[in-house]
Amino acid sequence: MEALGVLDTPPDERVDRVARLAQEMFDVPMVSVTLLDNDRQFRMSEIGLGSREAPRRDAFCDLAIREPDTMVVEDATAVPSLAANPFVAGDPHLRFYAGHPLKAPGGEPVGTLCILDTRPRSLDARQRELLRELALWVQSELTHTREREGAASIQRAVLSAPAPKATGWSFASAARPAGALLGDMHDWHTRGETVRFTLADVMGKGAGPAMIAAGLRGSLRTAPDRSVLEAVEEADELLSEVIGETHTFVTAVHAQLSMATGDLTIVDAGHSLSFVLRSDDTWEPVRSTGLPLGTGFLEPRAPVDLRLNPGDVFLVCSDGLLDVLDEDDPFGHVLRTLRDREPTGAALEAVRLARDRDAPDDVTVMIIRTDA
Structure with a gap:
């Protein structure tokens, strides 16, 4: 009892x-x-x-x-x-x-x-x-x-890493679960001048996806000297063994930023919701190929390399954000929010929209801005 x-x-x-x-x-x-x-x-x-x-x-x-x-x-x-x-x-x-x-x-x-x-x-x-x-x-x-x-x-114990603080950079993140537990996972990990970050979206809601998300975070944080590609491939192999028969999968973005140079390396596993808003207000979707994690196919992935220049903003979100944006002009909605607010304010605005519009899915956003 x-x-x-x-x-x-x-x-x-x-x-x-x-x-x-x-x-x-x-x-x-x-x-x-x-x-x-x-x-x-x-x-x-x-x-x-x-x-x-x-x-x-x-x-x-x-x-x-x-x-x-x-x-x-x-x-x-x-x-x-x-x-x-x-x-x-x-x-x-x-x-x-x-x-x-x-x-x-x-x-x-x-x-x-x-x-x-x-x-x-x-x-x-x-x-x-x-x-x-x-x-x-x-x-x-x-x-x-x-x-x-x-x-x-478990979620409270392992999903509490705050956004980094660093001169010349602004980092922010926020999340709102659709139910009692968050099936999305986001994480920041700083080592010297390097920041690794992850956003993952586990199919489904409730206790199962929340625990899978927590396990994924632990896997990606293990052996931090691995490249982001190696970390994702090893996590994929682990998840395929653990959840393959449950027909659950995970879309994810795992990336590494050099704060010294602005160089950003991204590995996308079926997520395709990463964007760069350049200082001249042009959008650059981050195009990357790769199946979601846990499918069991273990196909090779190729990282994408880009550079963030002063005034650029990088955004990655879960697909739940799409449910609360302006249907007629979703990218314009995001652009206005990012230009009108600091990164922290923009992330909190996403959570407010999710709450006010009763988003049916988890909503998670991560934002990086180059300030100098």
Whole structure:
């Protein structure tokens, strides 16, 4: 139970929704998603019971978790072992109870989804199956909650590198997840006069992509003396082994900037969303060929070399940004934003647009400007 991390938590709308659905489908006055601790029952969600805690002793749920399938008591007053139960003889005066066990990922029973009534009832085979399906839904939500929290913890631990600060250069980045977790990954790493940076977009949303993104960051940071091309190729090989069978892939840009010369080397893995805005307001898309990471094809890639001159701005973004730009003139929208704002302000403006327009996908931007 402690491993699930759901005891004594605030109400969870995902679980509450299942409870409301159960009440409507079975037309009962009381529903509970009950988790059992050593000496108490904690109601993660409840309707009609009036409290979120009760003693475990004498609880019907304590009996239900010992059953392999749905436990149904049609009329508790007619069952000698239950007629004197305090939940039957006293408040809430239960007559009918049906509960299906909830199990932890390891298979241990930890609670029940139960429906209750103050009058006798029965459940046919179809209704029992329906209650089982709802219980499995709750069980899935409990597991996913733990996975999301674990992925969020990993993400907080490894995705916190701030943008560099250096004389003659301005660096900025910002990101906004479409859900609770960010499937995009961006990273900065400075060594002397060299800055390496990465933006990767993992297909999908939620805990899985967030953890893949965190693993990719670790892979690209390993052995910093490798060239950016070698780093990408080795990460591709690793991801192909780990996620190839899940049909997930990662588009990415991994690059190295020399702050001494302005020389920029870019390796693009199926991302194709990197641009240079020159000081004369001309756009230069960074054209690079290469398949996304994790596809298993392991085709060779060629780096692209260019130079950033004073006044030039380099921008790389995830495709989620395209959802919030001006549909009629997206590049004009970006140009105006970059010219009207400092890089930090421009990055924050992208996040504001994503929030205000309820972007359906993660939005991440990284900006570099040559100031001298």
